[in-house]
Amino acid sequence: MFIAEKGLKIPVVDVDLTNREQHGADFAMVNPHRTVPALELDDGTCLTTSTGICHYLDFYYPEPPLLGRTSAQRGRVVDLDWRVEQEGFMAVGEAFRNKAKSFANNALTGKHAYSQIDSLVERGKTRTEHFFDWLDELLQDNEYLAGEFFSLADITALATVDFSKYIKVQPKEHHTSLQRWHNTVSARPSARL
Numbered sequence: 001m002f003i004a005e006k007g008l009k010i011p012v013v014d015v016d017l018t019n020r021e022q023h024g025a026d027f028a029m030v031n032p033h034r035t036v037p038a039l040e041l042d043d044g045t046c047l048t049t050s051t052g053i054c055h056y057l058d059f060y061y062p063e064p065p066l067l068g069r070t071s072a073q074r075g076r077v078v079d080l081d082w083r084v085e086q087e088g089f090m091a092v093g094e095a096f097r098n099k100a101k102s103f104a105n106n107a108l109t110g111k112h113a114y115s116q117i118d119s120l121v122e123r124g125k126t127r128t129e130h131f132f133d134w135l136d137e138l139l140q141d142n143e144y145l146a147g148e149f150f151s152l153a154d155i156t157a158l159a160t161v162d163f164s165k166y167i168k169v170q171p172k173e174h175h176t177s178l179q180r181w182h183n184t185v186s187a188r189p190s191a192r193l
C-alpha cells in the first residue's frame with residue numbers, strides 16, 4: 001500500500017508462506033529473520049522490516065509524504081506506527097499464531113521453534129479489543145491517526161484491522177469513529193491492490 005501511494009513500480013517476488021518458503025535456503029539469504037516483506041537494494045543489501053523499508057522509500061521519494069512534512073509530524077507518525085504494530089498487529093498475531101494448526105511449532109516468526117500457548121489466544125483477542133477502543137478514541141478527534149493527513153500509521157492500522165477478521169475480533173458498532181476511518185482508508189485505490 002505504501003509503494004502504491006508513492007506511485008512506485010518495484011519488481012515483486014512472492015514468497016509462499018503457506019508452503020513455508022520463508023524457511024527455505026533461498027529466502028534465508030534474503031532475510032535470515034524469515035519474515036516478509038524484505039527489500040533488496042541496488043548494492044545487494046536487504047532491508048528486512050516494513051518500518052525500515054518505508055523510511056528508506058520515503059527518504060528517496062518524499063512525495064507524497066507518508067511520514068509527515070515537519071519534524072513534529074514525523075515524530076507523531078513514527079510514534080503511532082510503533083504503537084499500532086506493538087499493541088495492534090502483535091496482539092492479533094498473538095491470538096492467531098497460538099491457535100492456527102499450521103503454526104504449531106512456529107508460534108513466533110523466525111528460525112527458532114516456539115510452541116503454542118493456549119491462553120495467549122484469549123489474551124490476544126482481549127488486547128485486540130483494547131486496541132480497537134484506543135483507536136476509536138484517537139479517531140474521535142482526528143481524521144487520520146496522526147491528524148489531518150494520511151500516513152504510514154494509517155497503513156499499518158488498516159492492515160491490522162483487516163487482519164483481525166482471522167481471529168474473529170472486529171470493531172464493534174459503537175466504534176463509530178473507527179468505522180468511519182476504516183471506510184475512508186479502505187476506499188483509497190492503494191488499498192484495493
Ligand SMILES: N[C@@H](CCC(=O)N[C@@H](CS)C(=O)NCC(=O)O)C(=O)O
Binds near residue numbers: 022036048109
Ligand atoms: N511489520 C513487520 C511484520 C513482519 C511479519 O510478521 N511478517 C509475517 C507476515 S505478515 C511473516 O513474514 N510471517 C512469516 C511466518 O509466519 O513464518 C515487519 O515488517 O517486520
